[in-house]
Amino acid sequence: MQAETLELLEWNRLCQHLSTFTTTKLGAIASTRLPIPDRYEQTWELLTQTKEAYALEERNAGVSLDGIQDITEAVLRAEKQGNLSASELWAVATTLAGARNLRRQIDNADCCPNLQILTSDLRTYPDVEQEIYRCIDEGGNVLDRASARLGEIRDELTAVRDQIITKLQNIMQRNANSLQEQIITQRSDRYVLSVKSPQRDRIPGVVHDTSSTGMTLFVEPNSIVQSNNRLRQLQKMEQTQIEIILAALSAKVTDIAEDLQRLLIIVTKIDLAVAKARYAYWLGANPPYFSQRQEHQAIVLRQLRHPLLVWQERNEEGRSVVPVDILVSPDIAVVVITGPNTGGKTATLKTFGLAALMAKAGMYIPAREPVEMPWFDLVLADIGDEQSLQQNLSTFSGHIRRIGRILDALSDQSLVLLDEVGAGTDPSEGSAIATALLEYLGEHTSLTIATTHFGELKALKYQNPKFENASVEFDDASLAPTYHLLWGIPGRSNALAIAGRLGLPQDIIDAAQTRVGIGSAEMNEVIAELEAQRREQTQKTTAAAHLLAETERLHSEILERAEKMRSQAKELREKQEKEVAAAIAQAQKEVGRVIRKLQKGEQSDEQIAAVQRTEQRIEELTKRHMPEVIEQKVEVLVKIGDRVRIPKFGKVAQAITAPNSSGEFSVRLGHMKLTVNLADIEKIS
Template identity: 35%
Template sequence: MNNKALSVLEFDKIKDEIAKYLITSRGKTLLKKLMPMSVESIVHRLIDQTKDGMDIVRLKGEIPVRKLDDLHDQANRLKKDGNLNGTELAAIGQVLKNTSELKQFFETMHDDEITLRELYNLSDKLIDNPQLTKRINQSVDESGRLLDTASDDLGYIRNQINKLNDQIRHSMEQFTRGKGTKYLTEAIVTLRDDRFVVPVKTEYRAKFGGVVHDQSASGQTLYIEPQSVVGMNNQLHDAQTSERLEEIKILGELSDLVRPDISDILNNNEVLAEFDLINAKAKYANQIKATEPLVSRDNIVDLKQAKHPLIDPDKIVANDIKIGDDYKTMLITGPNTGGKTITMKTLGLIQIMAQAGLFIPAHEESHVAVFDEVFVDIGDEQSIEQNLSTFSSHMDNIINIMKNVTDKSLVLIDELGAGTDPQEGAAIAIAILEELSKSDCEIMATTHYPELKIYAYNTQDTINASMEFDDKSLKPTYRLLIGIPGASNAFNIASRLGMNSSVVERGKSLMSGESQDLNNMISDLENRRKEFENNNQKLEQQLAKNKEVEEDYENQRDQLEKSKDSEIKAAKIRANQIVSSTKKKTEKIIDHLKELERSGVAVKDDQIISARTDLKNLHQDEATKKNRVLRRAKKRQQLKVGDEVKAIPYGQIGTIIRKNKDNQYEVQLGILKMKFDAVDLEKTDQKVEQDQPKPTLVKRTKSSLLSSKLDLRGERYDEAMTDLDRYIDEALLAGYNQVTIVHGFGTGVIRKGVTKYLQGNPRVKSFGYAPASSGGSGATIVDL
């Protein structure tokens, strides 16, 4: 889009406001390059990014971007086989760290099922490098200083340096305390040439001994290294030299590690800068209370209560602006300082803001178009250097517009035809409008010429508009009135200010009949508009009453829904109590069946399993239904007939053969057919062997696949209790008489949960902590 339009409409001032929220160097560079786009798909993408940014600001406060430097200098040095210093490596470390943080940030948002339009895709462009990130973080701090953990040798050397420093200072205390202080000009230890020295009075040089490293400007003080610490200072100097050499070595190693990945790191820095800019655009939109612009497929602009973003919102008057549907040209008339130019600039600036992906200062559901160009001719652009008059300057600009305009352009012209003889100016203005209209572009122009009001009234796809003027206060209201041309207020203003009535009447008589008719038409339109507004106000009041009735109805309906949900929940609780009681009784029956079997009476396992499964299916588990993770997992399964599944309660693989009307799945497990709810089935890649001969006899034996030990360490409480319940069932079916539950020590929560479960399970004969040699109180042995 042409720079002239961006300059006149003050788009740079919008970017200056956004810049206040940027924190990265590359983000500021991207903002400088920010321009309105003329491709609809790109405009949609940019607006969607800002919408995502607004949602994140609302939900999370902001996108967590760090203050990051531009890395192009570091990249150039690495490509030339140069090494980086600590500060430069720290800047790279910040980019790597921020990359990991943002990847985790968006993964968490995705897990929380927060819907975003574009930013998940943008975050996928970040390339995480955990190993390099960890190495730099443990080697360099944020200021660029190498850490002791950068290498074992560096840590050892610095430890030696610290010890030598302590030894030297301790040794030199004998000179700064007690009798030795009389030889010193000041009782302190200082450094000269990286050696520890004390300030000795010149006259005591011979008595003090040691090595002189410096003297004061007056010659009164000698800085002497005592003989007793010369050896330790030498060791310290050697250690410091070793430290510098080790640091150089580490910086070289780190540079070599970074070198092959610098392109990915630069890419990450660019993506992080995009997030920074999106953050800034969202925060600016939040500041000016902007809304999402909707892109019109038909290139129609329909702004509701739009305000100029650079004017105090408490002082500016909001206006509805619409163009491109029933009419493509709007001619605004009205008094000077009435707001015509500001209204035109509001349309132009809001339009280019939207095409740059910014939210706009207008009410929701406002529509914008996607123009290939916005052409402007606003203000007095007389060029002294070119000796052009105001009229010539405007004509030169308009000629350029006419050469380049298309059916996808927006043209804004202020004071069309001004600066020359009124009759000629009106004529050339009409000719210009007719020529521009041939290109089918959208036009907004301001004028004072009455001839143009008549032209707009009689021309297809063209409409009059005006800025409202209050006859009583003699002041403009700055309201845009579409469909009504601006009336001449000269006679009314003169009369109210006290002009002699004869002078006013004489002036009216001198007007042409056409002008009088025009004024009468405008007066009639104005009266009709006021009548319409009064009727509209009454309708709005009635609508408000209807909304109150509707809200009252909605509240009553919500209360009824809540009451219904409460009753259903209470009924489920009562039902669960009945099922729980029934389950205990059934467990006793199953125990009896087991006793019969041990006595030699044949009882089939599938009867026992089916009975237990049916009882479990009766229980309505509210907590599980509300668990978001399980809900998502269930959604991902998408079970269907023919799928190979794992029956979770029994750990067996089978095939879904049908789904009944109760939404239960019938699964073929070997020779058994069993019914399961969807939550008890899990898709699996394992296949049931079809070629193997099917066994004709089901015989219960101890399973070689089921361990006699269950390890719950590291699991969450709910997960551990679920696994424990399933394991005890499988152990009973496998015929185990004794199993071990490993719960660890930890906080004791899992251990207490295990104890509570075992106490309430009628299938458990006894239980107790394992012997000290087998885990002690960190494990529980259960007799079934």
């Protein structure tokens, strides 16, 4: 049933989109088969990795996975003692180098402890990598330096080949008129000349091939037969040496095959984490905060957008995505969504279902912060018609079959999504079945969201406190849905209004209204009034939010300017103090110089008195312009856990250490840890 739900919610399409943000082939393959964890601990681990990768991307320090290739088949063959080709060995070497570079990048970062734990298990064997680089080049060729014997063989090969070419060039010069073309070619790996058939006797030798017209013979002159034979021998010897070298290198890969398998798993996990982070950035998504429904925490998903529709809007010129707000109180177990066809009810189901799956898979949710939702152990859906000509099933039968499978798989932490519950049969019986089913699910699931056209289901909210109503908004002026979701208000029937505006005679509308009943019209009027009140309240809330944002901006600007003025005043004061200190120091030097002169000559009482008056004046200036340094004993007034205010930030923090002898101690301010002094804080009792 879970696999069927993934297909209904188009999970595979989302995985395909995610794969475009991967770097390696391994990551691309893994992302298209992205599993859904069945334990909360697995989800938390994946989400933590995504958060750390996102932090790296935000700092423009995103990790590089260059060089890492899909060497899965090569490693599996090496485990079975098989030999690898030169290109496969080169891929092993670049993968080892890429993994080592990846580990270095993550080790040097200070915001990814969990990714560091992951890369700590990477073993990259630089000795194996360097040995492969020594023997093989990027094109997959075995180098002469791979072994001394291979170098010797290739030197002789070059000499024999040059000898053959020289002899053939001499023959071509002497017999130019006998040749079809002045070129040296090969047939069966032997060097030959293209000789005109009538001139066959002019160049004696072995004929290896004939042209399609029979006018050209490819002849190996007798003078180079032995050289060609030696060339073939040397080529076989070269191939033998290459195979020996590749076998030795393959044996080294066999020895580390188990660690290579682990390496591929680790780099794939990191590639997926980075891809999820980049996809989140592209979507403008935010990390989910998981709550347990039994902890009485609400589901908060504001401005939630369908990720597949966002992709269509940006990459396939689709229409603009209308976000929805999904706000479910903790005591609500069933949400009934009503409204007109094509109004977005089914899209809302799919959007929320995909959000729940993305959160389980450790992905960010395309909604505004904060993103709060429970961790559902299963997401089960019945969306769309299930008709089968082979099984002769009606729409109703298809729904019931699928709902039966949902009930078999159900748990008390499941999310159930039902589209047009009870549809496809007699309305009275379908409504009764839908009511009983929703009441059952309300007692046995974490949350059920159902769409319906049955008016009876709208009244369940007023009979059972676990039920909540929602509706898709309808614009009476344009006779079209707005795709906005209204909470706490059931959808009103619009069929008669639409029929009237589209030209159905009024007497027929009136007759239909009498059959529907006066109560239905009154109910529609009440719902319309509620919708108008909701729109007015939403406008006021939006205006208040803008006003609050502007106030916060002005407050921050004032604080910034005040701090700047305090800083400038402090700098000016320090500058003045330095200037006064310099002047006083200069005056003191001058007084000292005068005193020394007086000590050498005759001293008069008047001169001594002048010096004393000068010293007294300097002392007065010092007291007036220079700050008096008073040593104060630091008294410990703050203990761990106390709340203190930091005036220069205008924020309240919590002490996490006791003050030292200098009055300094650590506080936690939000997610930051700061060191402050007792002189810079105010105690909050």
